[in-house]
Amino acid sequence: MAISLATNAATDALALNRAPTSVGAQEVHKWMQDFNWDFKNNRTKYPTKYLMANDTKEQFKLIAKEYARMESVKDERQFGSLQDALTRMNAGNRVAPKWGETMKVVSNFLEVGEYNAIAASAMLWDSASAPEQKNGYLGQCMDEIRHTHQCGYVNYYFAKYFHDPAGHTDARRVRTLGPLWKGMKRVFADGFISGDAVECSINLQLVGEACFTNPLIVAVTEWASANGDEVTPTVFLSIETDELRHMANGYQTVVSIAHDPAAAKYLNTDLNNAFWTQQKYFTPVLGMLFEYGSKFKVEPWVKTWNRWVYEDWGGIWIGRLGKYGVQSPASLKDAKKDAYWAHHDLFLLAYAVWPTGFFRLALPSKEDADWFEANYPGWYDHYGKIYEEWRARGCEDPSSGFIPLQWFVENNHEIYIDRVSQVPFCPSLTKGASSLRIHEYNGKKHAFSDEWGERMWLSEPERYECQNVFEQYAGRELSEVIAELWGVRSDGVTLIGQPHVTKEGKLWTLDDIKRANCVFKDPLA
Amino acid sequence: MSLLEERKRGLTDPEMAAKIMAEIPDQPLDTQRKMGYYVQPRGKRLTEYEIMTCYTQPTPDWISGGLDWGDWTQKFHGGRSSWGNETTEMLSSDWHEHRDPAGRWHPVYVKAKGEDWRVLQRFMETFSAEGALRTIDPVWRDEILPKHLGALGYSEYGLFNAHSSVLRDCTGDTLRSTFAFAAFDKVDNSQMTQLVRTFITKIMPGYDDSPAIGKKEWTQGAAYKSARETVESMWQDTYDWNEVMFATHMIYDPLFGQLVRREFFQRLSPAYGDSLTPFVLAGMQTYFQTTKAAMADIYHHCLDNDKNYGGFNRRWMHVWMEKWLPSTVAAMAEFMSIYATLPTRDGFTDKASIAASVNRVVEDWIVDYANKIDYKVDQSAMVATILAGLK
Numbered sequence: 027m028a029i030s031l032a033t034n035a036a037t038d039a040l041a042l043n044r045a046p047t048s049v050g051a052q053e054v055h056k057w058m059q060d061f062n063w064d065f066k067n068n069r070t071k072y073p074t075k076y077l078m079a080n081d082t083k084e085q086f087k088l089i090a091k092e093y094a095r096m097e098s099v100k101d102e103r104q105f106g107s108l109q110d111a112l113t114r115m116n117a118g119n120r121v122a123p124k125w126g127e128t129m130k131v132v133s134n135f136l137e138v139g140e141y142n143a144i145a146a147s148a149m150l151w152d153s154a155s156a157p158e159q160k161n162g163y164l165g166q167c168m169d170e171i172r173h174t175h176q177c178g179y180v181n182y183y184f185a186k187y188f189h190d191p192a193g194h195t196d197a198r199r200v201r202t203l204g205p206l207w208k209g210m211k212r213v214f215a216d217g218f219i220s221g222d223a224v225e226c227s228i229n230l231q232l233v234g235e236a237c238f239t240n241p242l243i244v245a246v247t248e249w250a251s252a253n254g255d256e257v258t259p260t261v262f263l264s265i266e267t268d269e270l271r272h273m274a275n276g277y278q279t280v281v282s283i284a285h286d287p288a289a290a291k292y293l294n295t296d297l298n299n300a301f302w303t304q305q306k307y308f309t310p311v312l313g314m315l316f317e318y319g320s321k322f323k324v325e326p327w328v329k330t331w332n333r334w335v336y337e338d339w340g341g342i343w344i345g346r347l348g349k350y351g352v353q354s355p356a357s358l359k360d361a362k363k364d365a366y367w368a369h370h371d372l373f374l375l376a377y378a379v380w381p382t383g384f385f386r387l388a389l390p391s392k393e394d395a396d397w398f399e400a401n402y403p404g405w406y407d408h409y410g411k412i413y414e415e416w417r418a419r420g421c422e423d424p425s426s427g428f429i430p431l432q433w434f435v436e437n438n439h440e441i442y443i444d445r446v447s448q449v450p451f452c453p454s455l456t457k458g459a460s461s462l463r464i465h466e467y468n469g470k471k472h473a474f475s476d477e478w479g480e481r482m483w484l485s486e487p488e489r490y491e492c493q494n495v496f497e498q499y500a501g502r503e504l505s506e507v508i509a510e511l512w513g514v515r516s517d518g519v520t521l522i523g524q525p526h527v528t529k530e531g532k533l534w535t536l537d538d539i540k541r542a543n544c545v546f547k548d549p550l551a
Numbered sequence: 552m553s554l555l556e557e558r559k560r561g562l563t564d565p566e567m568a569a570k571i572m573a574e575i576p577d578q579p580l581d582t583q584r585k586m587g588y589y590v591q592p593r594g595k596r597l598t599e600y601e602i603m604t605c606y607t608q609p610t611p612d613w614i615s616g617g618l619d620w621g622d623w624t625q626k627f628h629g630g631r632s633s634w635g636n637e638t639t640e641m642l643s644s645d646w647h648e649h650r651d652p653a654g655r656w657h658p659v660y661v662k663a664k665g666e667d668w669r670v671l672q673r674f675m676e677t678f679s680a681e682g683a684l685r686t687i688d689p690v691w692r693d694e695i696l697p698k699h700l701g702a703l704g705y706s707e708y709g710l711f712n713a714h715s716s717v718l719r720d721c722t723g724d725t726l727r728s729t730f731a732f733a734a735f736d737k738v739d740n741s742q743m744t745q746l747v748r749t750f751i752t753k754i755m756p757g758y759d760d761s762p763a764i765g766k767k768e769w770t771q772g773a774a775y776k777s778a779r780e781t782v783e784s785m786w787q788d789t790y791d792w793n794e795v796m797f798a799t800h801m802i803y804d805p806l807f808g809q810l811v812r813r814e815f816f817q818r819l820s821p822a823y824g825d826s827l828t829p830f831v832l833a834g835m836q837t838y839f840q841t842t843k844a845a846m847a848d849i850y851h852h853c854l855d856n857d858k859n860y861g862g863f864n865r866r867w868m869h870v871w872m873e874k875w876l877p878s879t880v881a882a883m884a885e886f887m888s889i890y891a892t893l894p895t896r897d898g899f900t901d902k903a904s905i906a907a908s909v910n911r912v913v914e915d916w917i918v919d920y921a922n923k924i925d926y927k928v929d930q931s932a933m934v935a936t937i938l939a940g941l942k
């Protein structure tokens with residue numbers, strides 16, 4: 027602009043306008059899309075087979091300072107509740123013991139998802155070309171740092187106040203011991219950050235966040251509250267306020283690639299793989315944590331699953347993306363079958379290897395058993411009887427020397443781990459849909475429990491090479507492995523994991539485990 | 552949420568609460584209540600920042616300092632690792648060693664920036680009510696700010712984008728949050744250069760606040776050719792995340808960034824009656840100092856002093872100096888051409904003042920960055936090269 031013009035304008039305006047004025051975030055944001063410039067090598071470091079459009083907009087139009095202000099207001103509320111009212115009510119201790127144990131896993135495993143989502147959103151920020159789209163991913167990147175710290179804070183809070191702090195204090199170190207951890211990494215860590223950038227976005231935003239965030243974050247707060255835990259809802263509902271932005275990002279990812287012919291070719295396959303990847307772990311694990319990790323029940327997992335995963339996500343959310351050619355995943359049907367029994371199958375195995383946990387587990391009580399049978403007719407004949415047998419053999423009592431893992435060996439029930447999902451399964455005992463397939467490749471054997479994962483491995487075996495706990499620990503005695511991977515409490519001998527949560531029950535030590543003489547064996551060897 | 556409201560809560564429903572209480576043992580089952588008790592604190596005791604941040608990165612032990620074992624459960628197409636040692640030339644005995652001296656975890660960080668925003672909004676209301684815009688020199692306001700504060704915005708925006716792959720690839724959690732906060736400050740800075748001009752438009756309708764003017768300078772102006780190419784190269788040509796951060800925060804930003812922000816805008820604004828720009832830039836300088844301390848911890852305290860690999864790392868840092876310093880110095884020399892377009896002000900735009908200002912930047916950098924890793928620089932030669940750009 028010519029100086030004289032501007033100067034005239036200034037003189038005129040200043041004579042008139044001395045009202046207190048400031049600038050809102052939107053007024054700055056409206057220029058955002060012009061912040062980019064073109065240059066020769068302006069391309070992403072994380073190639074994708076899709077093409078992200080240059081003009082993609084974001085839905086939450088924030089600038090950095092406004093983001094910070096909004097989040098700090100939420101923080102004030104959250105930390106205020108935790109540090110003031112809830113602490114004075116001793117709310118961190120007045121939690122049903124089983125649930126306080128469940129939160130050791132839930133909060134720490136969710137933290138891993140949040141942490142990896144930082145890197146995942148950063149990858150998307152790198153691969154998007156539109157500044158607004160980059161800004162949306164950046165906002166998420168910051169949110170995920172927030173959520174990482176919030177999840178950590180839940181464990182931190184319980185470590186201070188819950189009657190069993192072990193596991194809350196050291197989940198980040200001891201979590202690698204048990205068989206649930208690697209599967210967790212597949213869905214919530216590597217699945218978000220290792221692959222085609224858009225494929226990762228589908229895993230993280232379109233499935234992880236849009237589909238499983240509801241059961242994971244919202245349902246957890248309901249189960250928590252029923253079981254006396256008001257700490258978790260205080261934090262998790264605050265996390266949830268940011269998740270809308272992330273689901274919007276996932277939506278925008280699809281919008282940004284919709285016009286690319288590659289989208290028609292690959293999108294539904296990638297979505298199907300992502301859905302199967304996420305559901306394969308979350309369907310059984312969440313159901314197990316809720317139903318077996320609580321005293322007071324909210325509703326059968328299968329109902330929650332049908333409402334949120336099948337109807338809301340598979341129907342409504344995916345339906346909204348229909349105009350971009352997105353279809354409900356073909357594997358949704360199979361997943362629906364699994365949502366009924368898979369978590370019951372998994373708990374059987376999880377309990378059998380309780381010494382490798384960083385939480386205490388409990389056999390279903392009489393009350394629990396009645397609830398299971400009422401909601402899952404046939405439960406008692408398949409599972410209930412086994413638990414009765416274990417209980418009768420003294421599986422809760424250290425002097426019995428009986429660890430249920432031995433029962434599997436005695437009865438020739440071989441436990442395998444699916445190479446792709448890393449989820450353990452027992453083909454001879456499963457009531458869910460799992461079935462055993464074994465492949466050999468480069469002199470190594472690989473087990474699989476379903477067709478969808480098997481297909482992923484068959485087309486790209488180099489992506490799924492991770493050894494599982496049985497291969498890693500093969501030939502080693504259980505107490506040795508526990509000691510090496512920090513599975514003991516501050517006295518150096520008592521296990522963090524225990525097979526009961528009763529006041530009267532004795533706690534198991536390394537010596538008790540050693541007496542049982544459990545030696546790991548690789549079923550594929 | 553509806554369920555939550557309808558349902559009885561275990562904490563407040565007397566019957567449920569009684570059942571829960573009956574199950575709670577009289578004594579805690581463990582005496583260790585400190586989360587992260589196994590984390591090595593930097594200071595005397597573990598801070599909340601350390602507790603929340605340390606070991607959130609789930610790397611296996613073959614990436615130094617990791618607590619996990621084994622392989623990645625899913626890899627990139629073709630089999631590349633989720634995270635790996637091959638993503639940087641630097642070696643570390645423990646990628647979890649770094650600590651941000653400011654102890655920032657998310658709530659600490661957003662609280663400070665949220666406060667900055669509130670203060671800035673109150674300042675703008677006061678500035679406009681005072682009619683303080685009247686004192687700004689019209690050439691400074693209508694030529695220099697749109698072009699060069701605009702161009703600075705692009706430099707900051709490019710640096711911001713240089714962080715995306717770093718946040719994807721870096722192998723430590725304390726590193727990741729430090730780099731994320733540095734990135735966020737950079738995008739904030741670019742937005743604030745826009746805010747200054749948008750604010751002027753609001754109180755002086757007709758003023759053009761479009762970024763197009765600055766963008767033209769940045770992409771086509773001779774004053775920014777080397778700066779732009781350096782930023783583009785850090786952003787998109789460089790894959791080693793430590794090299795990107797070293798080039799950005801240990802070379803380019805403390806030299807070119809400081810020259811433009813502190814020694815051009817901060818120093819000259821008062822001479823042109825501008826009290827708006829320095830106020831906004833003061834925020835950027837706070838961020839610069841915080842980032843500087845954090846980066847010094849990474850590159851000096853940790854990597855240069857690493858008990859096993861310090862010498863090796865230092866040699867690489869010297870290589871990166873050789874690689875990135877010349878283009879940064881060229882960028883500074885080219886920037887000197889802008890002085891000729893300014894209305895002259897004694898004590899500000901004369902050659903001696905400019906030389907003194909360049910000397911401050913170079914000297915600060917040599918003392919705080921080059922000397923720390925024993926990298927030899929001829930200060931007067933470097934200053935002379937830069938000043939040769941004066942027209």
Ligand SMILES: [Fe+2]
Pocket residue numbers: 140143169170173265
């Ligand atoms: Fe999150």
Ligand SMILES: [Fe+2]
Pocket residue numbers: 143170235269272
């Ligand atoms: Fe998220």
